[in-house]
Every structure is written in structure tokens, then in C-alpha cells.
Amino acid sequence: MSSPPQSFQGSSPAAALARRRSQFTYRNLSQMASYNTSCPLRVVAHVDLDCFYAQAEMVRLGVAEDQPLAVQQWQGLIAVNYPARAFGIGRMCTATEAKKLCPSLIAQHVATWREGDDTWAYRPDAADSIATDKVSLDPYRLESRRILAVIKEHLPAHLQKVEKAGIDEVFLDLSAHVHAVLLERFPELAGPPPDGDPSAQLPIPPISALDWQADALVDLDDEHGEFDDPDWDDVAILVGSEIVRNIRAAIRDKLRYTCAGGIARNKLLSKLGSAHKKPNQQTVIRNRAVRHFLSGFKFTKFRNLGGKLGEQVSQTFNTESVQDLLAVSAEQLKLKLGDDTGVWVYNTMRGIDTSEVNPRTQIKSMLSAKSFRPSISTVEQATRWLRIFVADIFARLVEEGVLENKRRPKTINLHYRHGSQTRSRQSVIPQGRSLDEETLYGLARTLMNQIIQEGQVWPCSNLSLSVGGFEDAISGNMGIDSFLLKGDEAQARALAPRARLEDEVSGPSHPAEKRRRVDDGGIQRFFTKRETPPSLGSSDAVAKDNGGETLGSRGPDAESGTTADLNGSSVPVPDEGSATQANDQETGAGVHLCAQCGARMESPDALQSHQDWHFAKELQEREERGTLVFGNQPSASAASPQPGGRKPGPAASKRPGRPKKTERGQQKLSFG
Numbered sequence: 001m002s003s004p005p006q007s008f009q010g011s012s013p014a015a016a017l018a019r020r021r022s023q024f025t026y027r028n029l030s031q032m033a034s035y036n037t038s039c040p041l042r043v044v045a046h047v048d049l050d051c052f053y054a055q056a057e058m059v060r061l062g063v064a065e066d067q068p069l070a071v072q073q074w075q076g077l078i079a080v081n082y083p084a085r086a087f088g089i090g091r092m093c094t095a096t097e098a099k100k101l102c103p104s105l106i107a108q109h110v111a112t113w114r115e116g117d118d119t120w121a122y123r124p125d126a127a128d129s130i131a132t133d134k135v136s137l138d139p140y141r142l143e144s145r146r147i148l149a150v151i152k153e154h155l156p157a158h159l160q161k162v163e164k165a166g167i168d169e170v171f172l173d174l175s176a177h178v179h180a181v182l183l184e185r186f187p188e189l190a191g192p193p194p195d196g197d198p199s200a201q202l203p204i205p206p207i208s209a210l211d212w213q214a215d216a217l218v219d220l221d222d223e224h225g226e227f228d229d230p231d232w233d234d235v236a237i238l239v240g241s242e243i244v245r246n247i248r249a250a251i252r253d254k255l256r257y258t259c260a261g262g263i264a265r266n267k268l269l270s271k272l273g274s275a276h277k278k279p280n281q282q283t284v285i286r287n288r289a290v291r292h293f294l295s296g297f298k299f300t301k302f303r304n305l306g307g308k309l310g311e312q313v314s315q316t317f318n319t320e321s322v323q324d325l326l327a328v329s330a331e332q333l334k335l336k337l338g339d340d341t342g343v344w345v346y347n348t349m350r351g352i353d354t355s356e357v358n359p360r361t362q363i364k365s366m367l368s369a370k371s372f373r374p375s376i377s378t379v380e381q382a383t384r385w386l387r388i389f390v391a392d393i394f395a396r397l398v399e400e401g402v403l404e405n406k407r408r409p410k411t412i413n414l415h416y417r418h419g420s421q422t423r424s425r426q427s428v429i430p431q432g433r434s435l436d437e438e439t440l441y442g443l444a445r446t447l448m449n450q451i452i453q454e455g456q457v458w459p460c461s462n463l464s465l466s467v468g469g470f471e472d473a474i475s476g477n478m479g480i481d482s483f484l485l486k487g488d489e490a491q492a493r494a495l496a497p498r499a500r501l502e503d504e505v506s507g508p509s510h511p512a513e514k515r516r517r518v519d520d521g522g523i524q525r526f527f528t529k530r531e532t533p534p535s536l537g538s539s540d541a542v543a544k545d546n547g548g549e550t551l552g553s554r555g556p557d558a559e560s561g562t563t564a565d566l567n568g569s570s571v572p573v574p575d576e577g578s579a580t581q582a583n584d585q586e587t588g589a590g591v592h593l594c595a596q597c598g599a600r601m602e603s604p605d606a607l608q609s610h611q612d613w614h615f616a617k618e619l620q621e622r623e624e625r626g627t628l629v630f631g632n633q634p635s636a637s638a639a640s641p642q643p644g645g646r647k648p649g650p651a652a653s654k655r656p657g658r659p660k661k662t663e664r665g666q667q668k669l670s671f672g
């Protein structure tokens with residue numbers, strides 16, 4: 001890399017003299033190497049696969065690139081390739097409507113598990129087999145992993161920080177990598193600062209124009225011009241852009257997938273960037289272009305503002321526009337939204353986001369579930385489904401490294417629905433010997449038998465099996481993740497001494513209040529569902545049915561999920577330093593507050609079983625829409641599972657099996 005890089009053009013000596021120093025300091029430069037999230041030279045990229053499931057099917061089936069194709073789940077579509085989008089086909093179409101719009105469309109149904117069969121398969125009659133089948137997303141998980149591997153291969157091993165932010169997307173903090181490239185290309189940066197003073201300004205880059213190649217370059221803010229000499233932030237982002245272009249080319253060459261990229265100074269901006277031009281393009285948002293770029297957006301399209309928080313902010317200030325909110329002072333925002341949230345919103349409107357790119361494996365739990373229409377009524381049927389759940393979960397455990405003892409769950413939970421009652425039984429998974437499929441199945445059967453012994457179990461309208469309390473060896477990250485890890489461990493510890501199957505009966509309390517003030521729980525409240533550990537409930541939760549709102553009361557099918565996938569791995573903490581435990585806010589009086597809905601619980605166990613309920617409910621809602629959501633940001637519907645006493649929300653009134661109409665911005669922004 002010692003030859004002069006093609007992308008840079010030399011500056012005239014006169015121009016160089018006109019501005020002698022960079023606006024950045026030696027300290028700023030060295031902050032890049034340590035991934036400092038406030039570094040003004042930081043470079044973050046977001047890479048998102050184009051129409052991912054559709055491409056996965058195109059590659060698997062070897063269809064031509066211009067062949068319209070959609071991925072079908074029952075009668076709905078969950079992914080649509082770009083040639084099919086040209087016919088006006090989208091996720092909101094049914095398969096029948098789509099075929100009318102484009103008779104040559106290939107509508108490929110997702111693979112399914114089938115009652116009585118212990119492997120998933122692509123089945124020609126799957127669309128009509130909702131009663132006997134459940135969706136398998138394994139093919140896409142597999143492709144997702146291959147893509148991630150290619151990305152990692154193309155980054156220097158010691159300079160990579162990769163966060164899998166959903167099934168088809170990653171964030172890359174390229175700062176340290178770019179830093180290394182800068183020092184190599186511009187030896188004048190490698191020396192010590194003058195007088196050893198790290199606050200000294202850097203020399204200006206010895207170049208006047210940068211070659212952005214085919215990148216979609218977002219226009220600069222009004223007060224800046226393309227003829228202004230570039231500073232190091234521009235050069236850094238250009239290097240980042242070269243790296244992303246190479247990665248995209250490698251994914252294309254090796255695996256035949258196209259993807260979009262966004263390169264900017266943080267996660268917020270890079271994610272908006274990748275969605276800016278699709279398919280198969282990358283967008284660069286230079287620091288001098290941020291204000292211009294953001295001003296055209298509705299803030300409800302921003303990462304973390306697509307859901308409840310965004311709704312709250314837009315209601316409070318009666319606008320969804322970034323432009324309007326820029327006019328609101330920090331004081332006003334704090335007054336109306338609470339201090340943390342106010343400051344976070346203030347910064348976000350200005351494109352400031354110091355959240356970390358977090359490479360930690362995010363999987364905290366796995367769930368496999370099915371709602372039965374018609375209900376099932378025999379032990380044999382239930383047992384066949386348990387087999388499927390165990391096979392489904394075990395396959396994912398193997399991917400997680402359970403065979404190598406890298407990570408393993410500590411608890412297993414069975415949720416069961418009969419009429420208006422949801423029950424659950426949990427047990428601790430014995431540690432100390434290797435976990436195999438038969439052990440899991442045995443535990444699941446025991447839980448099932450316990451429920452059956454109580455009587456009054458048939459017909460059963462929903463069964464779901466989950467494992468949770470994953471041990472994770474990685475430590476040292478002091479962000480919210482480490483906090484949550486401690487939370488998981490604490491919960492596991494709380495369970496361990498009992499080491500028996502729980503047999504308490506406690507109804508999860510329901511929140512008395514429907515809506516709490518926005519500042520009651522701080523900003524974390526809005527993000528809680530991402531961190532809510534599912535299915536660690538230790539007691540038998542009998543949920544009273546209120547208006548058909550409890551688990552399994554609607555919709556034909558619940559599938560499978562992995563909390564990490566569902567939650568996205570991008571932990572939406574505006575300020576890692578002030579992160580607080582999101583799940584369980586223990587108050588001084590020994591009352592445990594559910595951060596999701598504000599319900600008050602008397603004991604950690606009661607809180608836990610209440611949170612189970614939230615989790616199962618949330619999955620149910622998402623899966624009913626035919627949209628198993630990966631890495632979704634908090635969305636209004638998903639974030640508002642309302643235990644008891646509340647009228648069904650908009651999601652509840654949807655026709656079963658029909659995907660919910662795409663939310664504003666969802667297609668491009670919500671996932672991950």
C-alpha cells in the first residue's frame with residue numbers, strides 16, 4: 001500500500017498554504033485507534049442485504065437475476081426482490097394479488113417443519129398446510145452466517161469490530177482499520193504531535209479532491225461547498241467507503257449476494273445511509289453533509305424512533321419532522337421528555353450518536369412455538385410438536401456452539417395455552433455434562449407431563465418451548481450488554497439453588513395504568529423489549545383472558561424466534577455511560593417494576609413470569625403478522641403488548657395469516 005492511492009489528488013501548494021492546519025487534533029486521530037465513540041473522525045458502516053430472503057431463494061434456486069421472485073409465508077409475502085417490486089409488488093400483497101400483478105412471479109414458500117417429521121424441508125403444499133406446518137428460517141440463518149464470515153474474512157483480524165444487527169445486516173466500526181490505513185498512506189500523521197501536545201492540530205491533508213467513485217454522495221450542508229478542501233474526516237470516511245466497497249464486492253463474488261452500504265460517523269447515520277440508495281449501492285454521509293441529509297427526514301424513520309418513543313415525541317411536539325424538532329431547545333425537550341430522553345432526542349436530531357458497535361453475540365434465548373387452528377387435543381399431537389420444537393431449538397443451539405460448550409442455556413420453559421389460560425413450566429437445564437437433543441426433549445416432556453397432570457388441558461391452542469439464560473464467556477464490555485449479562489446470570493443464580501421444577505401458581509399482575517408518563521422509566525423504558533429476557537419464568541403463570549388479548553388467543557401460527565435476532569443486536573442505548581438495567585427496576589420498597597409496562601410485582605419471580613408473558617405475547621403478535629421480525633426497532637405495535645384489560649390494538653384486528661401492512665419506513669429502516 002505504499003504506492004500513492006488512486007482516490008486522492010494532490011492539492012496545489014497555494015491551496016495548502018491557504019489553510020495550514022486541520023480542524024482535528026492528534027488526540028482525535030489516536031481516538032480512532034481505540035474506537036472512541038465520541039471521536040470526530042470515527043467511521044461506522046452499515047451493510048444491509050438487498051431483499052434478503054428473496055435473494056437467498058434466488059441463489060438457492062439458481063434463478064436469473066431479472067426474474068421476479070417473492071418469498072411466501074402462508075398467503076402473505078415476507079420478501080420481494082427488486083424485479084418483482086417493479087411490478088408494484090410489496091410485502092403488503094398476498095400471493096394471489098402479487099401473481100395478478102406479475103403472472104411470471106416465482107412465489108417461493110419458506111421451508112417448514114411438519115407435525116410428525118423431525119426435519120425442516122421445502123414442501124410444495126406448505127402454503128395450504130398451516131395446520132400441520134411451522135415456518136423454518138434455518139436456510140436464511142445459514143446464509144446470514146456465511147455472509148458474516150465473508151465480511152470478517154475481509155477485515156484485518158486484529159482491527160475488526162462487527163456487530164450483527166439482524167439477520168441481514170451488520171454495523172462495522174471501521175475506525176481503527178481506517179486509522180491504520182491513514183498512517184500508512186500519510187506518513188506525516190505517524191509522527192508524534194509537535195511538542196508532544198496531543199491537542200495540537202493535525203497538518204491538513206495533502207490533497208484537494210477525493211475520488212468517491214460510484215458512491216452515492218449526500219450533498220453537503222448549505223454553508224459548505226464541494227470546492228472546500230477536504231479535512232481528515234472526509235479522508236477517513238473515504239477510506240471507510242473503499243473498505244465497504246471491497247466487502248460488498250467480496251460478498252457478491254463469493255456468495256452472489258448484493259447489498260447496500262452506508263458510511264458515516266455513527267450507527268444512526270450509517271443505517272440511514274444504507275437505506276438511502278438500494279439495491280446494490282453505497283451511500284456516504286460526510287460530516288459536512290449531516291444536517292442537510294437529516295433535515296429531509298421524519299424522525300420516526302430513525303433507528304430507535306420508529307416505535308413508541310417516536311410516537312411519544314411526535315405527539316408531544318405535534319410533528320414528525322426533524323426540521324421542526326431542531327427548533328426545540330434542549331431545555332424544552334428535557335422538560336417534556338425527561339432529562340435523559342430529552343438530551344438523547346436533542347442529539348439524535350443533530351446526527352449525534354455515540355452508541356457503540358457491539359460485537360458481542362446477542363442471543364439470549366431461543367423460542368419455538370406454534371398456535372393451533374384447530375386446537376389439538378391429544379398427548380400424541382402435543383408430543384409430536386415438542387419433537388419439532390426441540391429439533392428446531394437444538395439445531396440453533398448447535399450453531400451457537402453448544403456442542404463445543406461455548407455457550408449454553410440454563411433454563412427451559414414450556415408455555416401452554418388452553419382456553420383462556422396460559423400456563424408455563426420451567427426447569428433448570430442440568431449443567432456439567434454435554435447437552436444433547438434427547439436431554440432437552442426429556443426436559444420438555446417432563447414439563448409437558450406436569451401441565452397435563454393438572455388436568456383441564458385439552459384442547460390446546462398454543463404451545464411454545466424456549467430456552468434461555470445463556471451463559472456468555474465474553475466480558476469486559478462495560479456497556480449495557482455487560483449489565484444485561486449480569487442480569488441473566490443473576491436470574492440464573494436465583495433459579496439455581498432451587499434446582500427443581502417450579503410449581504407455584506401466580507397470576508401475572510396487570511398494569512393498572514394504561515399509559516405512563518414518558519419520563520417515568522427514562523429512555524430505557526422504550527427500549528426494554530429488546531433486552532427483556534424471555535421465558536425465564538419460574539412459576540406457573542395463569543393469565544386470565546381479557547378481551548382475547550393473551551397469548552395464543554389470535555392468529556393461526558406462531559413460529560420461532562431467537563431473542564437476539566428479534567431484538568436486533570444494536571443495543572439502543574444513547575449513552576452507554578448512563579445505561580441502566582432495563583428489565584427489572586427494583587425499587588427501594590422491594591417492589592419490582594416491569595420496565596415495559598410499569599406493572600408492579602411483589603417478587604422477582606412474579607416479575608419474571610410477567611415478563612415471560614410480555615415476551616411470548618410479543619412474538620405471537622409479530623408472527624401472526626407473518627413477519628418474523630429480525631432486528632426490528634421498537635415499533636408501536638410490537639412494543640405494546642398489554643397484559644389484560646386492554647382492547648386489542650391495531651395488530652389484533654388484522655386478519656390472521658396476513659402480514660400487517662408495512663409500517664412507515666419499515667421496509668428500509670426498521671430491520672436492525
Ligand code: DCP
Nearest residue numbers: 049050051052053054078079168627628667671
Ligand atoms: N422480514 C420479514 N418480515 C418483515 C420484514 C423482514 O420476514 N416484515 C425478513 C425478510 C427480509 C429480511 O427479514 O428479507 C430482511 O428484512 P429487511 O427489512 O432488510 O428487508 P429486505 O432485505 O427484504 O429488503 P431491503 O432490500 O429493502 O433491505
Ligand code: CA
Nearest residue numbers: 048049050051
Ligand atoms: Ca435488507
Ligand code: CA
Nearest residue numbers: 048168169671
Ligand atoms: Ca435489514
